[in-house]
Amino acid sequence: MAEHVWLIGSADTVEKKIRDLYEMCGGFGTLLSLVYDNIDNQQGWENSMRMLAQEVMPRLSDMNPG
Secondary structure, X not given: OOOOOOOOOOHHHHHHHXXXXXXXXXXXXXXXXXXXXXXXXXXXXXXXXXXXXXXXXXXXXXXXXX
């Protein structure tokens, strides 16, 4: 379906990309994050996950698992 799926950008951009992916796949219940390039920047990883949890995920509460 997709060779690579990157969810990178502002909270608005990431929300749109998740919604687009959801529509393309026909829905899903879990978003899995696999990242291997943050070994030297733990704070950056933590900030990204905090932004995802606090700014993006609440906006997606209207989505139902596929």
